[in-house]
Amino acid sequence: MSGMSLPLIFIIFILISLCTKTALGFPSGTGADNIQCMEREKQALLTFKKGLIDEYNHLSSWGINEDCCQWRGVRCSNRTGHVLGLNLQVTNTIDPYQPDYMPLRGNISSSLLELQYLNYLDLSLNDFEFKQLPDYIGSLKNLRHLNLSYDGFSGKVPYQLGNLSKLQSLDLNSNYQMYADKLEWLSHLSSLRQLRLTLIKVEHAFDWLQVVSELRSLTDLQLGSCGLPSVISAPISLVNSSKTLIQLDLSFNSLPNSSIFPWLSNLGSSLVDLDLFGNRLQGPIPDYAFSNMTSLLHLDLGYNPIVGPLKSFGNLCSLKTLSLNTNNLIGQLPQLFSYLSGCSKHTLETLVLNDSFLSGSLPDFTLFSSLRELQLQNNNLNGSFPKSFGHLSNLTILDLDDNNLSGSIPDLSVFVSLKELRIRDNLLNGTLPKKSRKAFKA
Template sequence: MIFIFILLSFYTKTALGLQSGIGDDNIKCIERERDALLTFKEDLADEYNFSLHGGMKLLIETAANGEALKKSGPALRKGNISSSFLELKHLIYLGLSLNDFEGKRIPDYIGSLKNLRYLDLVANNLIGKVPYQHGNLSKLQFLDLSVNFIYADKLEWLYDHSSLRRLQLNSISLADAFDWLQVVSGLPCLTELELGNSYLPFVNSLSISFKNSSKTLTRLYLAENDLPNSSIYPWLSNLNSSLVELDLSFNKLLGPFRDYVFSNMTSLLYLDLGHNQFVGPLKFFGNFCGLKTLSLDNNFFSGSLPDFSLFSSLRELQLHQNNMNGYLSKSFGQLSLLTILSLDNNHFLGSLPDLSGFISLEKLTIRKNLLNGTLPKNIGKLSKLEVLDVSSNFFEGMITEAQLSNLSRLSYLDISFNKLTLNFKDSWVPPFQLESIIMGGCKMGLRFPKWLQIQHIFYDLDISDARISDTIPNWFWDLSPNMYRLNISHNRISGVLPNLTLKFYEHPTIDLRCNNFEGTIPPVPSNATTLILSKNKLSVSISFLCGIIGEYFSFLDLSDNQLSGSLPDCSMPWRRLIILNLANNNFSTLQFD
């Protein structure tokens, strides 16, 4: 028997091989199957004027004497899963992902397609219970029902699916499926299992026999289920060296790390245990020497770092938001393949070690630690670096042009809340285009930094508390069309503010407090969420208030200025306003209706 891939089209029948132009000498559909497919097409609503061949990714294999035909494109939006499919006796591949079936149930008759090997109903706005008739699909090798409003109170209908290799039931409800672990453990060919965010219930795994179970698994994803140790540890300890990826993040795993649970996983390349409640030191890496990604963020691990120089294959190391301490200088060695190093929100001490061996590093974040000393001069050798965040430490000294001269890929820079001084010439041309520039608390000199004139795509700029005593040059306000957060507070910047209406993007927050701005308060974007102008020398009648408060304002601080007059009688959209501070001005009366 020869199988043919067929992808339906709204506008032509050529995808069915019914008209000339695509191998019509070879492609001839069985008439009842052709009529079934046309009936299915008629039950679909193409409200976005997309062609069906452009998007449903409906791949159908039917018995015919033809060649393969396959097309793809944007997704369909609305329609019905027609019972005409019952005529497709030989259907083995049905993919209907990313459509909108408008809150309908999964049809029972899909269970009659007993030759199905591939069934994909991802993100179709389906509701209700998974039909027990799915148990008839014993030839399935791939099943994905993820991201729908459906549930299954039992998984026993999977017992006869001895050929099933990939099972994905993410973001549906399995809250009452207390047989889930016993069922999936008995699937002899299962290689990939995804049950993320599925409300998996606690299972007393001590009552389940795991002998010779799940020995073929290569990928296991159980994130976001609040599972405790006792529910899955006995099962995990029976998994063997076939496992390559394991994600247990966002569960309730707690206590010291039990290395025996993972001792057989000698082929593990990806391990994510983030957002759990592990405690104690990190002393469990003996069998993971081939590991490429290790995520242990948002736990309670403590103590100093182990020697990561043993992990020459490591590419991503995420340890942020723990209770780690000690020094970094002897922990890493030369990890030349490491691309991500995230150590934020710990208690690491001492200076930053020599990073010149991290030639592949793309992201370095070590904010909110107790690190001190100067930033290494050779940090500029990290030519692939895109994200650098050393904020909220105790670094001091100068940052020079030479340290940044080779960082042409840098897009995110946060060096705020240290004791750093920027030593850049007015003529310096940075090699990078930053999207986020966060330098609060860094000394920049008295003049407004001219190197900013070269930056054109930033959306976030913070040069607060930089000891700037200058006026803002006219070119600054037209630098970036993407800016939605501006913080130049706590300087001694003077002058008159321009019309800010068209200077910001989306819903901006603007913080200009503690400067020497004078004159009137300019028009601001109507979609702004925060405007802080406190502790300046602004003088205007309070009547301006009617014109600047937009629908999205939640925070408005105009305190400690020279505003005068009385609150006018005007209609103002206060619906989202949470804080309004008008203290320490020269108002005659304030009266709110």
């Protein structure tokens, strides 16, 4: 260091200073300390605020500070000062009876169109009192993220949203008075990765399967309780499509087998979470339906008139949660467990089989080394607890209510992890030790 010239030391100091500024979010050489929002965009935000009813002063900082980039929920570019993001989600609850539910109300002003660089807009969890979603939202051409969920909008989903060609995430969840007669406009959103339309009525959108299959970047699709119309069969054009899906929710749609199984079989190995609760999936499940889902962790087939056998689940080698409650399985529980005793026996953590017309005795559960939650309520099970039952020391929840089990209550002291035990309305004898009663809910 002693031999280093003074100018060289000075240059190193300057370089370190510039790097430090960059690390703190200030681009080097831009004078970022002095960058403020554009006057035109600031006035647009103030006009937007005037259209809102802010009973709880969420936007109290708007107008006090001259720089709108410092206002609550506003994010600006450090380089240009343009408004890039607007996040006015003002509550973390969706229950209007909770004291911390304090939504904004009023109207969405067209002044937002002045924010030409806006790429993020989140107005979720507010209350727009069943007003129509304005179609000029579709003119915010740089939007990549749009969240208007739980906002109380009504009427037709504006097809102009299809103009948002850069959109990666669209969330209209739970605006239950909204509807869409067609979904063709979605096909223009080629960059879409997340689509959430739960409770948006689309019973006349017969193009839904064709449209979502064309969204080749889609990873998260939520169409629960949408009234999806049936599809007679999956068109040939859908083969090898929708390979990127990770999460898929089609619950509460009353879809029959013919509408869904051919398409599901082509979804590929990326799917992790699949919810088909509350449909009309009748009869046995075809072996091909889930054969490609090698990454599947969670599968919900509850409230479907499915019957056994269920041979295909045992080969789902990543499966952690399987729910088949309220079906017509009508079979022997030991037989069902033999179907599950493929590679899934090493991964399965939660198994829900309530109200499924199952009979027979309790099988040897010890093959399922990862099992944490077992629900068998309201079946026709009989017999006594097997001797091997005490080896399930990892169980946290066991529900055997409303069966015909007999014999003595087993020694529960070995269940060191058990938090909930339900064994009411059986033919068991004996009492729970006081120590056990205090350890978990019974």
